[in-house]
Amino acid sequence: MKRITAWRRRPWAGYAVVLAALAAIGVVYAGFSPQTERAEAKSSAQAAQDLKNGQELFNKNCASCHGLNAEGTKDAKGKPLAPSLIGVGAASVDFQVSTGRMPAMNPGAQVPRKEPIPAFDTSIKTDYEDPKEREHAEKQKAQAEKNLRDLRAYVQSLGLGPEVPPASAVDPEGGDVALGGKLFRTNCAQCHNFTGQGGALTGGKYAPPLSGDDVTPTQMYEAMLTGPQAMPVFNDTTLTPKEKQAIIAYLVQTREEPNPGGNGLGRIGPVSEGLAGWLIGIGLLVLAAMWITAKKPKKLKKS
Amino acid sequence: MSDTTAPKAIEGTLGFIDERLGSTTFFRRNVKKVFPDHWSFMLGEIALYSFVILLLTGTFLTLWFNPSMKEVVYDGSYTKLQGVKMSEAYASTLRISFDVRGGLLMRQIHHWAAILFMASILAHMLRVFFTGAYRKPRELNWIIGINMFMLGMLEGLFGYSLPDDLLSGTGLRITQGVLESIPLVGAYGYMFLFGGEFPGQDIIPRLYMLHILLIPGLILGLVTAHMMIMWHQKHTAMPVKNQTEKKVYGYPFYPVFMAKTGAYFLFVFGVVALLGAFAQINPIWLFGPYDPGAISSGSQPDWYMGPLEGALRIMPNWEISAWGHTVSFNVLIPAAVPLGIIFGGAMAWPFIEAWVTGDKRQHHVNTRPRNAPVRTATGMAAVTFYGLLWLAGANDVLAERFHVSLFATTWFFRVTVILGPILAFIVTKRICLGLQRKDADVIGHGVESGVIMMSPDGRFSERHEAPREEEKIVLLSKENARPEAPARDARGIPAPGAKGPIGHLRSRLNRAWTFDDVPVEEHGHGEHEAIESGSDSEQVKR
Structure with a gap:
């Protein structure tokens, strides 16, 4: 006990106590939150x-x-x-x-x-x-x-x-659809078609369809950001993240929208409409004409 | 049929009209007008009835459509365009589609009826061409019909441009380019139509007036003329039993044909309504409002403008500049030449054919396509030419759907649009001649009966039987080529028609028309027997 008392008076004692206290705090802290340290290491x-x-x-x-x-x-x-x-x-x-x-x-x-x-x-x-x-x-x-x-x-x-991109940046619900539609028609439709049905490019290249559910919002964002293959890069100064999100909102909400006019005929415009007009319209009417002209009135049959 | 009197219902009505207008004899004669029966004769009626549907639905649409280029901010029920600036024309079309009860259905019926109107005119025209129904005395009706098709193209173009959406705006831009490409007056013509720089404020109201007033009026007038001429000249008929050049064989207008054609109207209406209800057409809300700075791939016109679009797409970029003026052959040629060849050629064809064959007689019985091989082959060449241009108009869709290179399709169509018609001509002519040979075989040989006979010396042969009478009449309807009058008579005097370079050309063409004709005719009894018993069939090989 005497010795401790004697050490207490030594000039370095104050430093030693502070050090010991720090060490103790450190040990206690480590004791209370052992995971962090270990997890970090791990x-x-x-x-x-x-x-x-x-x-x-x-x-x-x-x-x-x-x-x-x-x-x-x-x-x-x-x-x-x-x-x-x-x-x-x-x-x-x-x-x-x-x-x-x-x-x-x-x-x-x-x-x-x-x-x-x-x-x-x-x-x-x-x-x-x-x-x-x-x-x-x-x-x-x-x-x-x-x-x-x-x-x-x-x-x-x-x-x-x-x-x-983080999930919040690509959420289709958070984008301005009307703005997205405008931006899509100005920047994207010339290759991807009006609603992202895809289109042909030169030399066997093509703009892939974006209308399938398998094209995720994240992939759309990444494509704009990195410009894969034939696609140009739309960096954040060309299309801001908000605008990118608007385009995603337009694409996703449009592809999920039902066709109010019946079957969408692939949503590729007049080519499939003309085909349907000729094959279904004229086809059915020719069958009807054949049926009508094959009918012979009973009374006049003998003549 | 003249011995029967009209039924009471008609008689009563006629009496009413007669007492006031004094026209019973006219009606009495005409309600019993005879119409020949064949399904292909109904194709033209599709056009007539879709035109009626177009007038009715079009009137409905005018009640809400606002043909104005004034800019408005959309605030309607289609949420995806809320707050977007657009013209009143586009906004009112959205309103018809989403806010007017039955509006979308009417719009779709109107558009589908337009598609069917044009498609049935083309189908009807092909029927008339391939059966030779355009021959004297019906050349005028043939020309009227072609003019109606061309007016229909304009009517359609103006009509689908009215909503001022991105797709049709692209079409208007091309229209502007075509107008501008006309040498000397192009720029003036375009400024005149658009009332200033493209797109300006005037084009939609102007197209609207043309679409709802002028062109339908012209078409209506031509339809009336077409029908009255047809009524007056009587319908052509297929070569069937009882039908002759002098006598029409068929059913009277009242009651049989009237019931049939009335039912057919309901069929046309039904099909158009089905399409309008279940197949979406021209979804302008997906295309967005027109913006000169935007464009989409897959921008095609409606089908009847397809060949023009195709010609433009495959045209090489030819342009010359002289004395400060540019002549854009790259636009001028595709706009004017291909359809010029098709329609100009079609209008001139009845006269060319009459001139070449020297046939100035009246024709009321149709020819089977095989019996006029040059005509049929020319028709098929035109169909191939038109069809390839039509496909070329969809080349980006073809490239995308069938995974071929876009450039490859361009070159494919550039080559085939020249070679295809030639090939089609040769192949069709051969097929026609082959069918003629088969007909000659059936008439000369009879039909294979499937009965095998054994002769006393042990040889086998198949018995051939004469064809049924109806079939025989059809086969024998072929008019065999008559030998051409010699260019010089016995004294060496040239025939008046064969003189000079034109005369030479005519007789050469005449020879080309007839030289490989296969006569289809019945032979004497003796020959018939000989063929039946299985000896050589030289008659047929000739």
Whole structure:
């Protein structure tokens, strides 16, 4: 006890007490919230692992064309085969992979939309009756979502580019439909048709239809942001995020709107109308004419 | 039929009219007018009845349509266009579609009736052409019909331009370009029609006046003339039993034909109403209001303008500039030449044919298409030409739906629009001659009966039977080509018609018309037997 009392008088004692108190607070704090510390440590480890997973997926699915370092490849004549992915950003990866365009099956005028490969297929159905089957599907879906996230993060880590838009920015309910319609007709309809039914472009390229439910609002936003394939880029100065959301609102609300006039005939305008007029209209009337002229009045039959 | 009197119901009415107008003899004679029966004779009636429907529904639409280019801000029940600036014409069309009771149905019936009106005129015209029903004395009605089709094209163009939507505005822009491409007076003509720079404020009210007053009036006048001439000249008939050039065989107007044509009106109305109720047409709310700065892919006109659109799409970009003036062949040629060839050629055809064949007689019985191979082949060449241009008008839709390159379709149509008609001519002519040969075979040989006979020396042959009488009449309706009068008579004096380069041309064309004709005729009894018993059939091979 004497010794403690003696130490108490030493010049460094005050410092030691402050230090001890700080340490104690620190220990107590750590004791009360142990998770955070550990999670942070774990999360950085996890992030590295995710990035590794992203890189593995990249090497497996993308590197054969885009190169092991995503530097792009050229053929013998120096013509680019696949572009460099450094700096394209997460939005571009998300668009290309979630629409199934990448990994591409075969190079052509344009890479078509298709079912995403199983590793990235986030649109698989999970509403199975059988709980086991459902669980399996859900797990598969979660894995696909994680894969896509990891791949995005990996490509984003190679060079910064546009990020995937948050859900609030693409919500079709939040956009101004009337403005969206105007912007769509001015900027988009010349390729995608009045209501996004799609249209042909030069050299075998085409503007894909946007009228199917499989084209998600996020994909529309990403397409405007990154300008995939033949599409021009509509960056945030050309079309502000609010305007992009308006266009999404127009497209989604118009495709969900029923046709008040009956069958929409594909909503492609006079071509299908003319076809229907000739085939159904004239067709039915010719049948009617044949039926009417085949009828012979009984009284006059003998003449 | 003249021995029967009209039924009481008619007699009473006629008596009423007669006592006041003194026209019973006219009616008495005409209610019993005989009409031949064939389904293809009803095609023209579709046009007549859709025209009636067009007048009725059009009147309904005028009650709410406001042909004004005044800019308004939309505030109606179609929420997706709320707050958008548009012309009153567009806003009132939206109002008809969404706020007027039955308005959308009327609009759709009106538009479908217009589609059927034009389609049935074309179908009717093809029937008339391929059966040779346009021949003397019916050339005038043929020309009236073509003029009605052309007026119908204008009427349709003006009509679908009225709502001032983005799709039809694009069509008006092309109309402006076509007007402007006319050398010398183009710019003046366009300023005159639009009342200033495109689009201006005047075009919609002006088109409205033309659409609801002038052109329907002209069409109505031509319809009346068409019907009266037809009534006066009597309908042509198919070559059937009892039908001759001198006598029409068929049913009297009252009561049979009247019932049939009345029922057919209801059919036409029914089909148009069905389409109007169940098939959406011209959804202008999806197209949006016209804005000169906007355009959409898949901007096609209604079908009857399709060949013009197609010609414009495949035309190479030819343009010359001389003395400070530009002549835009890239617009002028597609606008004037293809349909000029089709309609000009069609109008001149009855006279060309009469001149080439030297046939100045009256014809009331139709020809079977196979029995006039050059006419049928020319018709098919025109159909191919028109059809390819028509398809070319939809080339971006074709490219998109069938996944082919847009440029490939352009080049495909550029080549086939020239080669296709030639090929169609050759193929059709061969098919016609083949069918003629088959007819000659049936008349000369008889029909295969399926009965195998064995002769005493053990040879097998199939028995051929004479065709049924009705069939025979149809087959023998063919008028075999008569040998052309020699260009020079026995004394070496040239025939008056064969003199000079024109005369030479005529006799050459005449030879081309007839040289490969296959005669279809009954042979003497002896020959018939010989053929039946299975010996050579040289008669047929000739």
